[in-house]
Amino acid sequence: MATPLAAPLFSPLALSSARNRRSYPKIRFQSNNGSPLESNGHQKLNLSKCSKLNGQRSKFLQMGSREMTFGRKLSVQAADGAGTGNTSTITSNVLAAAHLLVSLGIILAADQFLKQAFIAASIKFPSALFGMFCIFSVLMILDSVVPAAANGMMSFFEPAFLFIQRWLPLFYVPSLVVLPLSVRDIPAASGLKICYIVAGGWLASLCVAGFTAIAVRKMVNTEMTEAEPMAKPSPFSALELWSWSGIFVASFVGALFYPNSLGTSARTCLPFLLSSTVLGYIVGTGLPSAIKKVFHPIICCALSALLAALAFGYASGSGLDPVLGNYLTKVASDPGAGDILMGFLGSVILSFAFSMFKQRKLVKRHAAEIFTSVIVSTLFSLYSTALVGRLVGLEPSLTVSILPRCITVALALSIVSLFEGTNSSLTAAVVVVTGLIGANFVQVVLDKLRLNDPIARGIATASSAHGLGTAALSAKEPEALPFCAIAYALTGIFGSLLSSVSSNSYPSNQSLFLSKSAYPIRHGSRKLKTLRLRANFWESIRSGFVKNNNNTTQLVEPPSTTEEEDEDTEPLLPVEFTLVERTLQDGFIEEIIFSSGGEIDVYDLQTLCDKVGWPRRPLTKLAAALKNSYMVATLHSVLKPSSSSSEGDNEQQQQQKNKKLIGMARATSDHAFNATIWDVLVDPEYQGQGLGKALVEKLVRALLQRDIGNISLFADSQVVDFYQNLGFEADPEGIKGMFWYPK
Incomplete structure (x- = not known):
C-alpha cells in the first residue's frame, strides 16, 4: 500500500x-x-x-x-x-x-512619479486622475488594435487591483484615527452644523441621483443586461490574524522599552500602530452581520488603533496626542502608520482605470443614465454644500473642507488641496462618516423611496456614499455592484474636474463656491481678527521658555549691546544665534537655531507645511513669496555629538547634514512704517515647547530694531488668545481689518 x-x-x-x-x-x-x-x-x-x-x-x-x-x-x-x-x-x-509585488510596485511608483512631476510643474490638477486617464486610454487603444495585449495588461495588473480592493477600507481609516486632533479647534456650534450638512446632504444627494436615474431610464427605455461579474474580497484567515497579532505584541513592547530604536519616534511606533489598525479591520470584517450594521469594520479599525495609541501613551507617559502625531506625520522622510496607508490612495484612483475598462460595455449601453445621474448628483452635492454652509453661517474654510463629502477620500483630498485654508483631516473624516451613514441606512432609505431599479439603486448609492455605501449594498444586491463601481469612480472624476476648473479660473483667494477671505468679513461669519502690536510693549521682550521634556535644557540668550551703541553697528538681535541647547537621551546635543537671514529651502518648507497639514501651494509662488518678503525668520534643529573628534570643515559638514527646518515665520513691509506677519508654523514634534512664542517674539524684536513699529498679523479665531498673550490687540482703538470682496 x-x-x-x-x-x-x-x-x-x-x-x-x-x-x-x-x-x-x-x-x-x-x-x-x-x-x-x-x-x-x-x-x-x-x-x-x-x-x-x-x-x-x-x-x-x-x-x-x-x-x-x-x-x-x-x-x-x-x-x-x-x-x-x-x-x-x-x-x-x-x-x-x-507577481503581486511587481504589479503593485509599478502602480505605486507611477503614482509617486506623477505627484512629483505635477508639483514641480505647479499643475493644479490631481496627478492620479491624470494617470488614470492615461491607463484607461492605453487599454482602450490596445483593445481596438491588439485585444490580446489589453487582456494581457489586465491580467498582469489584476493581483494589484484585487489587493487594493481587498484592503481599500484600511486606506480611509487614518483620518478617523487622528480625528481628535483635527476637530479640536473646531467650535461646537460649527461641529453641529457640519453634522447637519453631512447627514442631510447624504439623503438629498441619494434622492437626486436616484430619481434622476429613474427619469432618464424612463426616457431612454434601455433594457438591462447582465454586466461583467465583479470579484468579491476573500475572508481573512486565522494565519493572518495571528501573524499580525504577533507583530503587534513584539513591536509594542520594543517601542515601549526602546523608543528611538528605529531612529525616530514615528518610525518606532509605525509597526505596532499599523498592525493594530490591520487587526481591527480583520476582526471587524469577521463580526456577525447584525453587529456590523451598527459597528462597521472601519469603526472597529479606528478604535483598535486609538486604543493602541492610548495604551502606549499611558504606558510611556507621553500621552495620546504625541502618539497620534506619530500615526500621521505627513512627512515623506519620516512616515507614520497612517502615512503608509494613505500612500495607497493614489493607487486607488489609478485602479479606477481597470474597473472602468472592465465595465466599458456597461458604460456604453447605459451611458445616458449613468453620466446624467452622476453629473447632476455631483453638481448638486458640491453646490448645495456650499450654499447650505453659507446659509447656516459655517466658517468658509470649514465649508470648503467638507465640499467633497460624497467623493472618495483619495480624490476628496486632492480637491481640497486646490484651495487654501482647508482642513484635509476634517475632509477625510467627513467623507468616511458620509460613507458610514450610507452603509448603515442606504437599503432602508432606497426601499422607502421605492427606488427598486438596480441601476438607480447602484448609482444613487455610489453617488451619495462612495465606496463604503457600495460595499454595503453590493453585499446583499450583487446585481447593483457594477453600476455602483462605475458611478463610484465617475463621481470622483467629475467632481475633481469641476473643482480643478474652478480653482484655476479664479484668483487664489477666491473660489467658485465661496470667498474664503472676504466673504466672512461681509457676512460676519468668520471670526478673523486683525491684531496690531503696540511697540512699547516689546521694550521688555524676553527669550521664549522651552520645556525640557526630561532632557537637559539650557537657554542661550542672544548677545546684548548697550543703548549707547551707534546706529551703524550690528543690530541688537544677531542675524543668527542659538535659541536652545539641550542634551538628548541618546547623548547627542540638539541646538535650536533662530535665524532672520532668510536662508530657507523651498522643498524643506513644503515638507514642513505638509507636516502641519497646510494645503500645498505651487513651489514657484512659494519661492516668490519668500523672495519678496521683508524678513524670513526660521528655526532649525541641529544635532551634533556631545564629544566630536572631527573639527573644521568635517564638523560643519556633519552639522549641515543633521540640520532640519522646524519653524518659520515671515513678514512683509513697506520698509518704513508697517509690517505684517504671515505663515507662522512650527513642526508638530516641537509644538508645546514655547518655540512658536519665541519665534514670534524674536521676529517682532527684529522688526522693531529696524524702526518698524506698526506690526500686524491675521489670526484664526482659535489662536487669537495665543497672540493676545504675546501683546497683540484685536481691533485697537476701533481699527478694523478690511478685505476686498467683489459684488
Whole structure:
C-alpha cells in the first residue's frame, strides 16, 4: 500500500483562466497498481468519483476569492515524489508573491512619479486622475488594435487591483484615527452644523441621483443586461490574524522599552500602530452581520488603533496626542502608520482605470443614465454644500473642507488641496462618516423611496456614499455592484474636474463656491481678527521658555549691546544665534537655531507645511513669496555629538547634514512704517515647547530694531488668545481689518 502524500497544486499566474473555478482539497487513494480505493482500502468500482475533504484554505497572500484560492489536491503518490511536489508549491507561491509585488510596485511608483512631476510643474490638477486617464486610454487603444495585449495588461495588473480592493477600507481609516486632533479647534456650534450638512446632504444627494436615474431610464427605455461579474474580497484567515497579532505584541513592547530604536519616534511606533489598525479591520470584517450594521469594520479599525495609541501613551507617559502625531506625520522622510496607508490612495484612483475598462460595455449601453445621474448628483452635492454652509453661517474654510463629502477620500483630498485654508483631516473624516451613514441606512432609505431599479439603486448609492455605501449594498444586491463601481469612480472624476476648473479660473483667494477671505468679513461669519502690536510693549521682550521634556535644557540668550551703541553697528538681535541647547537621551546635543537671514529651502518648507497639514501651494509662488518678503525668520534643529573628534570643515559638514527646518515665520513691509506677519508654523514634534512664542517674539524684536513699529498679523479665531498673550490687540482703538470682496 502506498503512503498518502499531499501535493498542493497552485497556478497563481493563470488568473484569467481561473475566473469561475473554485478549488477544494481532494483526497484520492490508489492501490499499488493504480486502481482507485475507498478510504477503507477496498477497491472502488466507479473510477470517475473521488472523495472530497473541505479543509482550510490558506489566504495569507490572497487578493480575491476567485483568482488566488490555494487549492490543495491530495493524492497517493510514491514517496520519492515528495521533494518535487514541495518544490513546485514553493516556487508557485514565490512567483505569486513576486507577481503581486511587481504589479503593485509599478502602480505605486507611477503614482509617486506623477505627484512629483505635477508639483514641480505647479499643475493644479490631481496627478492620479491624470494617470488614470492615461491607463484607461492605453487599454482602450490596445483593445481596438491588439485585444490580446489589453487582456494581457489586465491580467498582469489584476493581483494589484484585487489587493487594493481587498484592503481599500484600511486606506480611509487614518483620518478617523487622528480625528481628535483635527476637530479640536473646531467650535461646537460649527461641529453641529457640519453634522447637519453631512447627514442631510447624504439623503438629498441619494434622492437626486436616484430619481434622476429613474427619469432618464424612463426616457431612454434601455433594457438591462447582465454586466461583467465583479470579484468579491476573500475572508481573512486565522494565519493572518495571528501573524499580525504577533507583530503587534513584539513591536509594542520594543517601542515601549526602546523608543528611538528605529531612529525616530514615528518610525518606532509605525509597526505596532499599523498592525493594530490591520487587526481591527480583520476582526471587524469577521463580526456577525447584525453587529456590523451598527459597528462597521472601519469603526472597529479606528478604535483598535486609538486604543493602541492610548495604551502606549499611558504606558510611556507621553500621552495620546504625541502618539497620534506619530500615526500621521505627513512627512515623506519620516512616515507614520497612517502615512503608509494613505500612500495607497493614489493607487486607488489609478485602479479606477481597470474597473472602468472592465465595465466599458456597461458604460456604453447605459451611458445616458449613468453620466446624467452622476453629473447632476455631483453638481448638486458640491453646490448645495456650499450654499447650505453659507446659509447656516459655517466658517468658509470649514465649508470648503467638507465640499467633497460624497467623493472618495483619495480624490476628496486632492480637491481640497486646490484651495487654501482647508482642513484635509476634517475632509477625510467627513467623507468616511458620509460613507458610514450610507452603509448603515442606504437599503432602508432606497426601499422607502421605492427606488427598486438596480441601476438607480447602484448609482444613487455610489453617488451619495462612495465606496463604503457600495460595499454595503453590493453585499446583499450583487446585481447593483457594477453600476455602483462605475458611478463610484465617475463621481470622483467629475467632481475633481469641476473643482480643478474652478480653482484655476479664479484668483487664489477666491473660489467658485465661496470667498474664503472676504466673504466672512461681509457676512460676519468668520471670526478673523486683525491684531496690531503696540511697540512699547516689546521694550521688555524676553527669550521664549522651552520645556525640557526630561532632557537637559539650557537657554542661550542672544548677545546684548548697550543703548549707547551707534546706529551703524550690528543690530541688537544677531542675524543668527542659538535659541536652545539641550542634551538628548541618546547623548547627542540638539541646538535650536533662530535665524532672520532668510536662508530657507523651498522643498524643506513644503515638507514642513505638509507636516502641519497646510494645503500645498505651487513651489514657484512659494519661492516668490519668500523672495519678496521683508524678513524670513526660521528655526532649525541641529544635532551634533556631545564629544566630536572631527573639527573644521568635517564638523560643519556633519552639522549641515543633521540640520532640519522646524519653524518659520515671515513678514512683509513697506520698509518704513508697517509690517505684517504671515505663515507662522512650527513642526508638530516641537509644538508645546514655547518655540512658536519665541519665534514670534524674536521676529517682532527684529522688526522693531529696524524702526518698524506698526506690526500686524491675521489670526484664526482659535489662536487669537495665543497672540493676545504675546501683546497683540484685536481691533485697537476701533481699527478694523478690511478685505476686498467683489459684488
